[in-house]
Amino acid sequence: DADVTQTPRNRITKTGKRIMLECSQTKGHDRMYWYRQDPGLGLRLIYYSFDVKDINKGEISDGYSVSRQAQAKFSLSLESAIPNQTALYFCATSGVGSNQPQHFGDGTRLSIL
Protein backbone atom coordinates (compact mmCIF):
# COMPACT_ATOMS: atom_id res chain seq x y z
CA ASP A 1 0.00 0.00 0.00
CA ALA A 2 1.13 3.52 -0.75
CA ASP A 3 2.51 5.57 2.14
CA VAL A 4 0.70 8.73 0.94
CA THR A 5 -2.72 8.16 -0.61
CA GLN A 6 -4.71 10.77 -2.47
CA THR A 7 -8.38 10.48 -3.44
CA PRO A 8 -9.80 10.87 -5.97
CA ARG A 9 -7.10 10.33 -8.60
CA ASN A 10 -9.11 12.13 -11.26
CA ARG A 11 -12.04 14.53 -11.04
CA ILE A 12 -13.96 16.54 -13.61
CA THR A 13 -16.37 19.13 -12.31
CA LYS A 14 -18.09 22.38 -13.22
CA THR A 15 -17.37 25.98 -12.36
CA GLY A 16 -18.86 27.00 -9.02
CA LYS A 17 -18.90 23.54 -7.48
CA ARG A 18 -17.32 22.77 -4.11
CA ILE A 19 -14.55 20.18 -4.34
CA MET A 20 -12.67 18.31 -1.65
CA LEU A 21 -9.42 16.44 -2.24
CA GLU A 22 -8.29 14.06 0.45
CA CYS A 23 -4.90 12.88 1.59
CA SER A 24 -3.98 10.23 4.11
CA GLN A 25 -0.56 8.95 5.17
CA THR A 26 0.85 5.98 7.01
CA LYS A 27 4.38 7.38 7.43
CA GLY A 28 3.68 8.82 10.88
CA HIS A 29 4.89 12.25 9.77
CA ASP A 30 3.75 15.40 11.52
CA ARG A 31 4.20 17.70 8.52
CA MET A 32 1.85 17.69 5.54
CA TYR A 33 1.66 19.86 2.44
CA TRP A 34 -0.57 20.58 -0.55
CA TYR A 35 0.94 21.64 -3.89
CA ARG A 36 -0.36 22.26 -7.36
CA GLN A 37 1.60 21.46 -10.49
CA ASP A 38 1.09 23.32 -13.74
CA PRO A 39 3.11 22.64 -16.90
CA GLY A 40 6.20 24.83 -17.02
CA LEU A 41 5.62 26.23 -13.54
CA GLY A 42 6.87 23.43 -11.32
CA LEU A 43 5.21 22.89 -7.96
CA ARG A 44 3.71 25.70 -5.95
CA LEU A 45 2.79 25.44 -2.29
CA ILE A 46 -0.88 26.02 -1.41
CA TYR A 47 -1.06 25.21 2.32
CA TYR A 48 0.99 23.35 4.88
CA SER A 49 0.54 21.99 8.38
CA PHE A 50 3.26 21.14 10.88
CA ASP A 51 0.90 19.39 13.28
CA VAL A 52 -2.80 18.84 13.89
CA LYS A 53 -3.38 22.32 15.34
CA ASP A 54 -1.20 24.16 12.85
CA ILE A 55 -2.32 25.49 9.44
CA ASN A 56 -0.28 27.89 7.30
CA LYS A 57 -0.84 29.58 3.97
CA GLY A 58 1.59 28.92 1.17
CA GLU A 59 2.44 30.83 -1.96
CA ILE A 60 -0.97 30.48 -3.65
CA SER A 61 -3.66 29.95 -0.98
CA ASP A 62 -6.38 32.22 -2.43
CA GLY A 63 -9.44 30.20 -3.44
CA TYR A 64 -8.41 27.20 -1.33
CA SER A 65 -8.93 26.02 2.25
CA VAL A 66 -7.62 23.04 4.19
CA SER A 67 -8.49 20.90 7.19
CA ARG A 68 -6.13 18.76 9.25
CA GLN A 69 -8.51 16.23 10.71
CA ALA A 70 -5.83 14.05 12.31
CA GLN A 71 -2.10 13.52 12.11
CA ALA A 72 -2.67 11.21 9.17
CA LYS A 73 -5.27 13.22 7.25
CA PHE A 74 -5.09 16.55 5.43
CA SER A 75 -7.80 17.65 3.02
CA LEU A 76 -7.88 20.47 0.49
CA SER A 77 -11.11 22.23 -0.51
CA LEU A 78 -12.02 24.49 -3.38
CA GLU A 79 -15.10 26.33 -2.13
CA SER A 80 -16.21 27.53 -5.56
CA ALA A 81 -14.11 26.03 -8.31
CA ILE A 82 -12.99 28.12 -11.28
CA PRO A 83 -11.36 26.94 -14.54
CA ASN A 84 -7.89 28.31 -13.71
CA GLN A 85 -7.78 25.89 -10.79
CA THR A 86 -7.50 23.08 -13.31
CA ALA A 87 -4.21 21.41 -12.40
CA LEU A 88 -2.49 18.40 -10.90
CA TYR A 89 -2.62 18.49 -7.10
CA PHE A 90 -0.13 16.75 -4.84
CA CYS A 91 -0.10 16.01 -1.15
CA ALA A 92 3.23 15.45 0.58
CA THR A 93 4.50 14.62 4.06
CA SER A 94 7.82 15.02 5.82
CA GLY A 95 9.50 14.50 9.11
CA VAL A 96 10.52 17.40 11.32
CA GLY A 97 13.42 19.52 10.05
CA SER A 98 14.17 21.43 6.87
CA ASN A 99 16.63 18.75 5.74
CA GLN A 100 13.99 16.01 5.69
CA PRO A 101 12.81 14.96 2.22
CA GLN A 102 9.15 15.20 1.35
CA HIS A 103 7.19 12.12 0.32
CA PHE A 104 4.50 12.58 -2.31
CA GLY A 105 1.22 10.95 -3.20
CA ASP A 106 0.46 10.12 -6.82
CA GLY A 107 -1.66 13.21 -7.30
CA THR A 108 -5.20 14.23 -8.21
CA ARG A 109 -5.83 15.47 -11.73
CA LEU A 110 -8.58 18.07 -11.43
CA SER A 111 -10.39 19.54 -14.43
CA ILE A 112 -12.88 22.37 -13.99
CA LEU A 113 -15.13 23.07 -16.93
Place this chain on the structure above:
Amino acid sequence: AQSVAQPEDQVNVAEGNPLTVKCTYSVSGNPYLFWYVQYPNRGLQFLLKYITGDNLVKGSYGFEAEFNKSQTSFHLKKPSALVSDSALYFCAGGGQGNLIFGKGTKLSVKP
Protein backbone atom coordinates in the same frame (compact mmCIF):
# COMPACT_ATOMS: atom_id res chain seq x y z
CA ALA B 1 13.64 36.29 -2.28
CA GLN B 2 14.64 32.64 -2.42
CA SER B 3 14.71 30.94 -5.79
CA VAL B 4 15.67 27.73 -7.53
CA ALA B 5 16.36 27.71 -11.25
CA GLN B 6 16.62 24.88 -13.75
CA PRO B 7 17.89 26.59 -16.89
CA GLU B 8 17.07 23.75 -19.30
CA ASP B 9 13.52 22.71 -20.09
CA GLN B 10 14.77 19.54 -21.76
CA VAL B 11 17.97 17.52 -21.87
CA ASN B 12 18.57 14.86 -24.53
CA VAL B 13 21.27 12.21 -24.16
CA ALA B 14 22.11 8.90 -25.77
CA GLU B 15 21.95 5.74 -23.69
CA GLY B 16 25.31 4.99 -22.14
CA ASN B 17 26.48 8.60 -22.21
CA PRO B 18 26.88 10.70 -19.07
CA LEU B 19 24.08 13.07 -18.18
CA THR B 20 23.88 16.35 -16.31
CA VAL B 21 20.74 18.20 -15.24
CA LYS B 22 21.51 21.70 -14.00
CA CYS B 23 20.21 23.55 -10.95
CA THR B 24 21.19 26.86 -9.39
CA TYR B 25 19.85 28.30 -6.17
CA SER B 26 19.54 31.50 -4.20
CA VAL B 27 18.54 30.92 -0.59
CA SER B 28 19.25 32.60 2.69
CA GLY B 29 21.36 30.83 5.26
CA ASN B 30 22.66 27.31 4.84
CA PRO B 31 20.97 25.70 1.84
CA TYR B 32 18.83 22.59 1.94
CA LEU B 33 18.85 21.08 -1.55
CA PHE B 34 17.07 18.09 -3.01
CA TRP B 35 16.53 16.32 -6.32
CA TYR B 36 13.28 14.55 -7.16
CA VAL B 37 12.16 12.51 -10.19
CA GLN B 38 8.64 12.28 -11.57
CA TYR B 39 7.45 9.51 -13.86
CA PRO B 40 4.18 9.83 -15.82
CA ASN B 41 1.05 9.68 -13.65
CA ARG B 42 3.11 9.44 -10.49
CA GLY B 43 4.12 11.74 -7.67
CA LEU B 44 7.62 13.05 -7.11
CA GLN B 45 10.13 10.55 -5.78
CA PHE B 46 13.08 11.63 -3.65
CA LEU B 47 16.49 10.96 -5.27
CA LEU B 48 19.02 12.64 -3.02
CA LYS B 49 19.73 15.60 -0.78
CA TYR B 50 22.68 17.83 -0.06
CA ILE B 51 24.49 17.08 3.16
CA THR B 52 26.55 19.92 4.60
CA GLY B 53 30.24 19.36 3.92
CA ASP B 54 29.77 16.79 1.13
CA ASN B 55 30.36 18.34 -2.28
CA LEU B 56 29.45 15.10 -4.04
CA VAL B 57 26.26 13.42 -2.84
CA LYS B 58 25.22 9.95 -3.95
CA GLY B 59 21.59 8.96 -4.27
CA SER B 60 19.19 6.41 -5.68
CA TYR B 61 19.44 4.64 -9.07
CA GLY B 62 23.10 5.61 -9.60
CA PHE B 63 22.48 9.35 -9.52
CA GLU B 64 24.76 11.79 -7.78
CA ALA B 65 24.82 15.55 -7.38
CA GLU B 66 27.68 17.99 -7.25
CA PHE B 67 27.37 20.95 -4.87
CA ASN B 68 29.35 24.09 -5.74
CA LYS B 69 29.02 26.88 -3.20
CA SER B 70 30.83 29.54 -5.23
CA GLN B 71 28.59 28.93 -8.25
CA THR B 72 25.51 28.29 -6.08
CA SER B 73 24.81 25.18 -8.09
CA PHE B 74 23.67 21.63 -7.34
CA HIS B 75 23.81 19.74 -10.63
CA LEU B 76 22.46 16.21 -10.97
CA LYS B 77 24.73 13.72 -12.72
CA LYS B 78 24.88 10.11 -13.79
CA PRO B 79 27.90 8.48 -15.44
CA SER B 80 25.91 6.27 -17.84
CA ALA B 81 22.31 7.09 -18.77
CA LEU B 82 19.61 4.48 -19.19
CA VAL B 83 16.46 4.73 -21.32
CA SER B 84 14.51 4.13 -18.11
CA ASP B 85 15.97 7.38 -16.67
CA SER B 86 13.70 9.33 -19.03
CA ALA B 87 11.46 11.39 -16.75
CA LEU B 88 10.87 14.87 -15.33
CA TYR B 89 13.45 16.00 -12.77
CA PHE B 90 12.93 18.68 -10.14
CA CYS B 91 15.47 20.49 -8.05
CA ALA B 92 14.19 21.94 -4.76
CA GLY B 93 15.83 24.12 -2.18
CA GLY B 94 15.33 26.26 0.85
CA GLY B 95 17.27 28.03 3.56
CA GLN B 96 14.76 29.55 5.85
CA GLY B 97 11.13 28.67 5.25
CA ASN B 98 9.56 26.26 2.85
CA LEU B 99 11.02 24.43 -0.10
CA ILE B 100 11.08 26.17 -3.46
CA PHE B 101 10.86 23.90 -6.51
CA GLY B 102 12.43 24.55 -9.87
CA LYS B 103 10.24 24.34 -12.96
CA GLY B 104 11.53 20.93 -13.89
CA THR B 105 13.74 19.50 -16.63
CA LYS B 106 12.53 16.78 -18.95
CA LEU B 107 15.25 14.18 -19.50
CA SER B 108 15.01 12.11 -22.65
CA VAL B 109 17.42 9.18 -23.08
CA LYS B 110 17.46 7.62 -26.54
CA PRO B 111 18.64 4.07 -27.29
